[in-house]
Amino acid sequence: xxxxxxxxxxxxxxxxxxxRHNLLGEKQQNVTVVYNAESQxxxxxxxEVAELVKCNNAYIYSLxxxxxxxxxxxxxxxxxxxxxxEFLEKYEGKDLTDPFNxxxxxx
Numbered sequence: 279x280x281x282x283x284x285x286x287x288x289x290x291x292x293x294x295x296x297x298r299h300n301l302l303g304e305k306q307q308n309v310t311v312v313y314n315a316e317s318q319x320x321x322x323x324x325x326e327v328a329e330l331v332k333c334n335n336a337y338i339y340s341l342x343x344x345x346x347x348x349x350x351x352x353x354x355x356x357x358x359x360x361x362x363x364e365f366l367e368k369y370e371g372k373d374l375t376d377p378f379n380x381x382x383x384x385x
Contacts, residue, residue: 320359324349327357331366341365344377 322330324338327347331338339355341347346369348361373381 321352321356322359322362324355324357327362330362340377341374346374346377346380 324335324342328335328338338347338357342349342355342357347357347365349355349357369380371383373383
């Protein structure tokens, strides 16, 4: 079952609840509601992915070359956010120091 969430509707409901409980103060205030980007399929550059996973660009390219991290080329290589999350979940607990020789992390 797929659940669709209207983020604007949720943001409006949050703001209305804050107003209802007088949590915004007497003066008119701006309220910013930041919602989870999970519902959006964002594209990252190799440099952005490298920064997110705390490694260098060359290592991300080696993960792509090894077929572990799916990517597409739109001018330069791009990685979908969902592909990155799936990669991180799939290889959690693994030693990927050498992407062509994956091992379990020794404990």
